[in-house]
Amino acid sequence: MTRTDLKQILITIAICGITVAFILINNQRINKKIAVVDAIKLFNSFKMKQELESQSGGLLSALGRQADSLKSDLAAKSKVKDFPKAELEKLYVQFRSAQEQLEQTYQQTNQGINEEVWKRLNPMIDEYGKENGFRLIIGANGMGSVLYNDDYYDRTKEVIDFVNKKYEQGN
């Protein structure tokens, strides 16, 4: 065996060693399989949520306009001298009722959207986790469940793309 042959063998062994080390490190990285998803960003970026909001927007703005118009009417008539007090009270009751209806509808709509959106998101997140071999997906919601994470574990964008594609395709 010549000196050149020995050198070549040593170089080959070194390259193999580096490759094995690289594979091991990469495997270790893959095996961690933990993801952090910004739950608020995911919720707000889900297309169904945006569509439901825009659908309910029409009703809410109609109720808002109704309450505003009663408020303006009440303000104008209360400035009229000798305007019957009973009429003013009647207008005030109408205005309060319109305002209450607006608040109630707003709350109900928001609650309904929240429930419907999470009903759809949860199984999709499960599916994303299973398809991509994650052992754990943590939802960061700014309430202290995740105090810090860097980009390494962050899969928010991927999950948003996944759920929106699933939603648009329907299956």
Add this chain to the structure above:
Amino acid sequence: MNKAIKLILPLCLLAACSQKRDPVKYAEDKSNGLRKEISVGNMHYTIQYKPADYIVASEHLDSGNAAERLSQLKGMVWFNISFQVEGFGQSPLRYQISGLDEYTARQDYYLNKAPNDMYLLYGRDSLTVNSYWFENNQNLTPYETMVVGFKLPGAVEVPKEDLRLSYYDRVFKNGIIKTVIKKEDF
């Protein structure tokens, strides 16, 4: 032997190719892309796109009437939207109802209001429901079906673009159900 194979093989291939496919079986086979199934919670939706030949074949018409029916169906696209609750052997309208009033409200929704919650995206056009029929099965089956028709824009007789159907199920609060029938699958 070789000669016999050379003679029989092309004949078999010719016979297989000349066999007319059954439009109903073809459209109802999920793998052909004309039937979509979507589950939200325990509610299961089946959306069946019904091409004209599917409708004609399912109506068992003779050739004269079939031609007339085919021309009637031009310019429209039809879907069946069926829904059922998994593991619940009754009509979904009866699922978790508090009483007769709720049942009547659900029935009223599907008979009169549901079409307002549907649209079809065809190319750049957003089409509203043109024809609608709720097949109330009166609890004889564990599913209910909405038959929905959309008029294609302009002078389009048969669809050439993807059909993107959207339906917002307000009764079961499952959000918006969407599906796409790809033009390659027509």
